[in-house]
Amino acid sequence: MRNEACLSDLFLDRWRVGELSELEMARGEAHVRQCLVCARRKRELDRQALEFDVQLRLPRRAPRRAWRTALGLLAAAAAASFAVVLVPAALPSPTDAPGVRTKGGPSFSVIARRADGTIHPVLPGDVLAPGDAIRFEVRTEEPRIVAVLGIDAAGVVTPYVDEVAIEAEGPQLLPGAIRLDETLGPERIVALFCDEPLGRTRLLAIGAEALRQARGDPSRELRLDAPGCAQSSILIRKEATP
Amino acid sequence: MDASTIDELYRRYGPVVLRRARAILGDEEAAQDVLQEVFVRVVEQRGSFRGEASPMTWIYRITTNLCLNRLRDGRRRAAILEERAKEMDPEVGAVGAETGGTTPSTAEARLTLEAILQRVPEELWAIAVYYHVDHMTHAEIAQIMGVSRRTIGYRLEEFRRLALAAAAPLEVVR
Numbered sequence: 001m002r003n004e005a006c007l008s009d010l011f012l013d014r015w016r017v018g019e020l021s022e023l024e025m026a027r028g029e030a031h032v033r034q035c036l037v038c039a040r041r042k043r044e045l046d047r048q049a050l051e052f053d054v055q056l057r058l059p060r061r062a063p064r065r066a067w068r069t070a071l072g073l074l075a076a077a078a079a080a081s082f083a084v085v086l087v088p089a090a091l092p093s094p095t096d097a098p099g100v101r102t103k104g105g106p107s108f109s110v111i112a113r114r115a116d117g118t119i120h121p122v123l124p125g126d127v128l129a130p131g132d133a134i135r136f137e138v139r140t141e142e143p144r145i146v147a148v149l150g151i152d153a154a155g156v157v158t159p160y161v162d163e164v165a166i167e168a169e170g171p172q173l174l175p176g177a178i179r180l181d182e183t184l185g186p187e188r189i190v191a192l193f194c195d196e197p198l199g200r201t202r203l204l205a206i207g208a209e210a211l212r213q214a215r216g217d218p219s220r221e222l223r224l225d226a227p228g229c230a231q232s233s234i235l236i237r238k239e240a241t242p
Numbered sequence: 243m244d245a246s247t248i249d250e251l252y253r254r255y256g257p258v259v260l261r262r263a264r265a266i267l268g269d270e271e272a273a274q275d276v277l278q279e280v281f282v283r284v285v286e287q288r289g290s291f292r293g294e295a296s297p298m299t300w301i302y303r304i305t306t307n308l309c310l311n312r313l314r315d316g317r318r319r320a321a322i323l324e325e326r327a328k329e330m331d332p333e334v335g336a337v338g339a340e341t342g343g344t345t346p347s348t349a350e351a352r353l354t355l356e357a358i359l360q361r362v363p364e365e366l367w368a369i370a371v372y373y374h375v376d377h378m379t380h381a382e383i384a385q386i387m388g389v390s391r392r393t394i395g396y397r398l399e400e401f402r403r404l405a406l407a408a409a410a411p412l413e414v415v416r
Contacts, residue, residue: 013302049257
């Protein structure tokens with residue numbers, strides 16, 4: 001049942017496209033944590049936006065690159081089926097200023113392959129399980145250096161994708177796949193879009209510092225202090241039996 | 243505004259426009275038309291769109307206006323058809339008067355948002371949509387419509403009263 005404090009569709013839509021201020025976003029996050037109705041509505045709207053994007057992309061989508069198994073965890077034969085359903089979703093970047101961001105506004109999406117072989121786009125708050133495989137797709141309007149970090153509930157910062165150069169040529173699947181480890185709880189996956197490489201050591205330090213400032217909780221608002229870099233993140237939750 | 247910018251805006255705001263147009267109009271084809279019309283406006287009025295503190299709010303407002311314009315056009319068309327029907331068969335006119343010019347085929351259809359809107363004053367339509375479709379707060383509606391929260395409260399109460407009055411007799415027609 002909705003109540004007076006519930007979030008409107010306008011609020012949730014503005015949240016999805018990154019128009020909310022930090023204060024508004026904090027209010028929204030606090031509310032959806034304790035309101036099942038709004039949490040469900042938020043997921044529903046996110047899902048609809050994703051479906052809209054799918055409808056736009058599928059007919060004209062070029063064949064995907066193969067699913068390369070950086071960790072040797074996925075068979076090449078499975079790549080073809082993956083290519084059919086791969087769907088990226090633009091996520092609001094927490095560091096972007098409110099308003100329309102088009103030029104240079106990157107998007108970041110996570111795609112998961114579950115133990116049963118199903119593949120699906122990951123939305124914020126989705127529950128994944130240890131052993132699930134994830135990989136990443138990005139889109140930028142300008143050439144960028146992209147890195148992806150995983151920051152988990154055990155306080156570990158893991159470079160999921162070392163810095164790779166991305167050209168501005170539409171959605172691009174990043175190389176490699178990651179199999180999620182046994183650490184349960186929230187995990188924030190952060191993509192950094194930089195003009196210059198920062199180096200692995202500095203990336204790890206920046207991630208660790210951001211986690212420290214979030215008091216060790218990756219589910220809190222977490223920002224990487226990386227000047228000159230845009231960033232986008234998605235929070236997932238790892239549970240033993242999703 | 244280049245093609246890639248339009249593409250990005252379409253992906254970002256398109257799902258919102260389509261969802262709301264479907265909810266307000268209850269018609270897929272009309273909703274798709276509104277989707278296209280909204281983005282024509284975005285291109286035409288790109289200056290004001292970019293200048294908005296909240297482009298999403300601008301999109302909401304434009305979508306609502308275009309949808310409600312369609313409902314108004316539908317109401318006018320229904321009135322014209324009713325007038326012509328009266329000329330041909332006076333009894334048809336009597337039925338039209340009873341149902342406010344709409345002739346839905348089922349009791350459920352009579353209670354759709356569109357059906358209710360058609361039976362209340364047009365100045366209440368936008369407020370009703372924002373409140374009942376988008377679940378917006380009084381403050382949000384006041385902001386998007388540029389009126390006071392107190393006014394929103396009064397008008398919503400008026401809408402509730404009229405909608406109940408409009409819907410109640412329809413339920414016993416069956």
